[in-house]
Structures are given as C-alpha cells and as structure tokens.
Amino acid sequence: MSAKPASFRPTMPETIAGVALLLVAVAPIVFDVGNYALGLLVSSLVLAGLGLSWALLGNLGGMVSFGHAAFFGVGAYASALVSARLGLPVVVAVPLGGLVASLSAITMLPTLRLSGPYFALAILAYAQIFRILATEAASITGGAGGLQRYPSLPTILGLDLSSRTGSYLLVLSVVAVFAGVYVAIRRSHVGIALRAIAESEVATRVVGVDSLRLKAWMLLLSAFMAGVFGALNAHVIGFLEPDYAFGGSWSMMPIIAAVFGGYRTVLGPICGAVAIYLFDQLVAKSLIPVGHEILLGVVLAVMVLIAPNGIAGFVGGLLDRPKGGRPHVAT
C-alpha cells in the first residue's frame, strides 16, 4: 500500500482560485466589517470545518454520517474539561479534544461493516449515547447545567485569539489546514482508492485494497477534525451544555452545507457552510424568526433539484461546458 501522491503541483486554475479565496478570506479583516459580522463568519467557519469533516467521510469511503454531533460534542467537552480541570493550555487542549473525539470514534469502528442507511443510523444512535453520557456524568461534565468556567482562547504573539478578529483568523487557518490535508489525501493513492470504495467496495477489495482499514482511518480523521472544531467553538462561545454541544443541528447542518456546496469537492462544503449559515442568520431569521430552519429545507430542496452536485458542481459544469470536457466533479 502506498500513500504516495499522484500529483501535488497545482494547475493554473487552482492557483488562481487559491489566490482569489485568500483575498476573499482576508477581506473581512481588511475592510473591518465589524464584530457582529466577524462573529457570524466565525460561526460559519466552524460549520465549514464540520462540513469538511463530514464530506471527507462521505467522499473518501462512502460513509454517510448522521452523527457528527457526537464528535463535535466530545471534542468540545474534552477540550473544555482538560483546560479547566487539568489546567492544560488551550492550544494543547484543542487538538487533544480532536484526539478524544477520534478515540470516541474507535467505539464506532464495528459500524464500518454496515453500509448505506444502516451505517448512517448506527452513527446516529452512537451520537445519542454520547449526549446521554454528557448529561448523566454530571460530576465530570456538569450535567444538564453544562460548563461555563473554562479558559477562552489565549493571546499568541500579541494576537488576542479570543477577540473576533483573532477567532476569525484562527478558525479560518484551521479550516485551511484541514482543507489542505483533505486535498493531499484525495490526491494520494490512498485517496484514489477511497474514492473508489465509496461506490465500488467489492471491486476495490478484490484487487487488494483493505477497505475496512482505510475507512477506519477516514472515520478517525473525520472525528478528529469535527472534534477540533467542536473544541474551537467551545472556547469561542464560552459555555457548553449537552443539548447544545451534542445537538442534532451539528449533525444536520454539515450535511446541508456539504450537499449545498457540493460534497464531492473540497471547497464545496466550505462555501456551502458559509452561504447556508449567513443565509440562515441574515435572511431566514428576519423572515421567519421562529422556525427559520424551514427555509434551509426549501433552499436545499431547490438546490438538489437544479444542481444535484451543489454550487461547486454547478459552477464547475458552467466552466467546463465551453470546452466540452469532462464534467467537473472535484475541486
């Protein structure tokens, strides 16, 4: 088995897209959009990271998760607890939160023998178990009352990461790093095999691919990513309770974001999350203050009907059309 990359040299369109994205990413700082807007962007980027971790699992291995809230919540609680109770620095606690989320995913490894809806439902069940554990283990987690007294993000090299600007730059950087990791895996031989496993698992096993092992690694990595974003979010918002940290929206929103943006691409889930979150907060909430999520359902349904491959697939298709080339499936 080899993880040797197929090719890491970016093409010209990829380079242009990268520079454009960088400019878009720093624009809110350069143009000083204000604390409220930056706060919304931080939350949307947390969702983007979670969407990326969900899409990684779905795209590389074909595993559809209905339970990413479990990893998000475990990461959040683990980071908050080790920083508050053990006094570990937040910069150590956050990756540790991701690691604990990965460890929690080990208990889910038996579900990898399931496929399709059975896997999805099994993961959903696991997520409920972790929410109940967080509620019942009150002596550790604070129970239903939650946790409030734990450190916020620190100041590093003079940059206060707990400020809106600092949080934005930190979460944006972590999203970028994980997107880079995702791209590297996708382009490696392992990534090519994982893309094949998603739709043709027997065909890969019969040529020597240990599909269970590769899927297990992707589950652990996806859990780590989700756990890190759960941890970052916990330190950004400063409070945790089981119904929030393990809430169903942390399972559903990344799915909506990834499908809306195009889950088979790397940029799709990120763009989808930012678009969906800002639409929800700025448009849907103003139109329907209570039950505004219904508009997300409408938007997603329309999107699936007119562009089943999401924004990325739609835009890619438009770009490819004049040349008559291969349909755009990856960014």
Added chain:
Amino acid sequence: MLRLDAVSVRFGGLSALTDVSFAVPAGEILGLVGPNGAGKTTLFNTISGLVRPRGRIAFDGRDVTGEPLHRRARLGIGRTFQIPQPMHRLTVRENLLVAQVFGAGAHEPERIDEILAVMEIGHKADADAATSLALQELKRLEIAKALAVRPKVLLLDEVLAGLESRAKHLFMLKLRELHALFGLTIVIVEHDIETISNLCSRAVVLDFGRLIADGTPDEVFRDPNVVKSYTGGTH
C-alpha cells in the same frame, strides 16, 4: 498452485457447494463447467474470499481458507466478475493504478501502459470507467485490473459470454497470449463446449454444487453424468 479440499458452502437451507475437491497445477488453463446454478460463481467467490466455506483452500502451499478477500488478492489470486465491476468514479488508468499499488504493492506506470496495450484499451486510459466503456471494453478492463495485481492464478468468470463467434475466437487467442505473456494459471468459467475444448487442457464439471467430472475436455464432455446434467436428467 491451488487446491480445494472438501469445500462446502451453504446459504441457509441451500447447499451451494458440497465437498468440492480438486487441484490446479501451475501454468494450467482449467475450464470450470456446469449448467446455470451449478455453483461455478459461488466457487469463484469462495476461492477469492467473498464467501467463507467449510473445508480447506490452499494456495501456493499455504492455507488461505480464513484469509480475507484483499489479502488473497495480494497473495496472487486475481479474478473477474461475470457482470464487470469497475471502480466507477475512477478513470481506466486509475482503476489499474489502485489494483497495482494495493494488490501488487508497487506503482509501475510502464506496466500499466503495457497491460492497457495488451488488453487493447489504451485509447480509453483516461476515460471514466463507468460511463465511457462498452460492455466488451468493461470486460477487458476487468481482466486488466486483475493483471495489474500480478496474479499467479486468474479466475475468469464468463468473460467470453455475449461475444459472437469471431469475437469469441479472437478473445480466446487473447487469453492464450495472456497465459504465455504473464505466465498465468487460469481457471475459466465458460458454457461453450467448443471454447473449453480449444482453450483448456483440463475441465471440471459442477452440477448442483457437486463436482461430477474431472479430466480432459474430451473425457468430461463424453461423461454420462455430464451429458445427463446438460440434457436435464435428474441428478
């Protein structure tokens, strides 16, 4: 090279294979014959590791009965499926790359080119496997993938099915070429008696999951049990 001892498979109350025993020496082209439902594909599934049997399967002197599918492929058991199973989201070349890297443990682009050329699908190398290939090209891709694993034994499940006689003859010559070029041992499932007679030095016949004949093609096709199984006589 390959030895089966008292291999049996049951699916619930149905005996798919019952005490099947035979050996395949290195370098042989063996025909696996039998009416529909005789257990030929189940036998391939059992040898390749998709189905766990009772009994014993030895490959290259090693008991592989408990080995999973992917490990048997790495040991050198390659196979094709009756209905081609390409890796749908990959190009033809990527299909072979995955087979080579994970099955043979090395990435040798030149060998991939060689296999693509031999299987005459080089012109489709960078095309999507699932959407751009006709059925016969998909069958060639099936064999190409199996070859990329560097198999010692190649199990071919009805690769000649659906071909008209001229195309079947040419494909048969191709199989002979592969046999010589890659030093393969081949087990082929095929219904056509003439093809088996021309291609194989030996044939085994299954009926209702039991091995009912084993010998040269001439011998087995004259065997009264084989004639009876093909003419619908009760077993």
